[in-house]
Amino acid sequence: MNPHIIECDVAIIGAGSAGLPAYREVLKAGLKPLLIEGGPHGTMCARVGCMPSKLLIAAAQSVADMRHADGFGIRLETPPRVDGAAVMDRVRRERDRFVGFVVDDVExxxxxxxxDAPVEFLRDGVLRAADGREVHAGRIILATGTRPNVPELYRPLGNLAIVNDDVFDWHDLPRSVLVVGSGVIGVELGLALARLGVRVRVLNRSGSFAHLADPQVRAAAVDLLAPELSLVQNAQVTSVRREGNQAVVGWSADGGPETVEHFDYVLLTAGRDPALDALHLERTTMPLDERGRPRFDPATLQVHGQPVFLAGDVTGRYSIQHEASDDGRRAGRNAAAWPDVQALPRRAPLAIVFSDPQIMQVGGGYAALGDPDAVTIGAVDWTRQGRSRVMQRNQGLLHVYMRKSDRRFLGAEMIGPDAEHVGHLLAWALQMELTVPDMLKLPFYHPTIEEGIRTALRDALR
Known part of the structure; x- marks a missing residue:
């Protein structure tokens, strides 16, 4: 046996939310896996994504709840004071706890x-590790995730230009942050920081907001959240420079005059790119697109004509933890069964933004409907919904989509109270292929937020 060669049935590059389930599937199939990780263990979700962001959001929500107590007749004699150092200490401690669970599983x-080493391709089926050893694998799964995209425009700012990964290592809250991008990360972190007392400005180069496609739901979301975010849409950045420890950024909106402001940091949330460059895919016979990414079948995750599979965020399709995990299981099963690969069923699409009010999409939302004339839209305005009003959370709009021909439920978009829970119920109904009349036969307790779903479904039938 050559000590410089590691042989395995399936090499899995990346030990994150996709790579770990892929490893378990290969192991379950009785094959020899090799889990390769060139960076820190712990998954992006636990280390810099889902979990630490929710810790920051939870702190911000506690402040917001106290500030709204007056509406219930509860008088806080002194305003709440945000201890930024204590907030970030808890975020880091709990983040490290979540990461520790994953690391323990790996160890x-x-x-x-x-x-545990970075690798690169030498040729098809052969990888070279940083320590010089070679990995010979019959099949390979690429689950390398993504890396933040830092546009050249912001590079003069040096360490004042940050990405969401950097936020969770802060030891105190800054005084001011410019957030570039109003997608999920921009809205969640921007709102949390603003409620924790940070001066926030959010710039977006278009009129989009939190990936909402339904124009009425998007307009409702902008109306509700734009003031706290100090949102500027259709913004064109005109100048970026550094003055000492301040980022100085200028922009114009809709062709208007230039505005210039100073910030402690510029948080870039405008996208992430698949982390593939270091693998040197050009040394293989994998078919690559114009950006150097493998061409693959989204149904099976197999690279065309190769015993290679993609899984998780690296696919560029769904940057959502449960989708990445499903991808990992799918890629692991197909890699183990190769060449007998199969298109495995997917769950109903579900996306949630943990703002307040929350935002959700089911079934791909409005953008997935196709012919609008074949669809009817049911609505509920949360301002008039009973339980929402009791809790002083009666803000927002829910749209449900129904196909006219057979009254099949197709999906939804929403901003409003408990959208994360409403979204789950509607995603389950979609996956079960229920019609709107089927859904209305199900129980709705009074008084609950869920009664708003019934109102919207009835409106669709009308």
Whole structure:
């Protein structure tokens, strides 16, 4: 046996939310896996994504709840004071706890199943590790995730230009942050920071907002959240420079006059790119597109004509934890069964933004409807919904979509109270292929937020 060669049935590059489920599927199939990770273990979700962001959001929500107590007749004699250092200490401690759970699972794996080193392709089926060893694999899964995109325009700012990964290592809250982009990350972090007392400005180069496609729901979301975010849409950045420890950024909106402001940081949330460059895919016979990314079948995740599979965020399709995990399981099963690969069923699409009010999309939302004349839209205005009004959370709009021909439920978009829970119920109904009349036969307790779903479904039938 050559000590400089590691042989395995399936090499999995990336030990994140997709790579770990892929490893388990290969192991379950009785094959020898090799889980390769060139960076820190712990998954992007636990380390810099889902979990630490929700910790920051939870702190911000506690402040917002106290500030709204007066509406219930509860008088706070002194305004709440945000201790930024204490907030960030809890975020880091709890973040490290979540990461620790994942690291413990990885460290419990047999040593022969792990390689903690960056790798690159030498040729088809052969990888070279940073320590000089070669990995020979019959099949390979690419689950390398993504890396933040830092546009050249902001590079003069140096360490004042940050991405969401950097926020969770802060030891205190800054005084001011410019957020570039009003997608999910921009809205969630921008709103949380603003409620924690940070002066926030959000710039977006278009009129989009939190990926909402339904024009009425998007308009409702902008009306509700834009003031706290100090949102500027259709903004064109005109100048970026650094003055000492301040970022100085100028922009114009809709062709108007230039505005210039100073910030402690510029948080760039305008996108992430698949982390593939270091692998040198050009040394293989994999078919690559014009951006150097593998061409693959989205149904099976197999690279065309190759025993190679993509899984998770690296696919560029769904940057959502449960989708990445599903991808990992799908890629692991197909890699183990190769060449007998199968298109495995997907769950109903569900996306949630943890703003307040929350935002959700089910079934791809309005953008997935196709012919609008074949669809009817049911609505509920949360301002008049009973339980929402009781809790002083009666803001927002829910749209449900129904196909006219057979009254099949197609999806929804919403901003409003408990959207994360409303979204789950509607996603379950979509996956079960229920009609709107089927859904109206289900129980709705009084008084609950869920009664708003019934109102919207009835409106669709009308």
């Amino acid at each position: 419990a794996m047999p040593p022969e199943h792990r390689l």
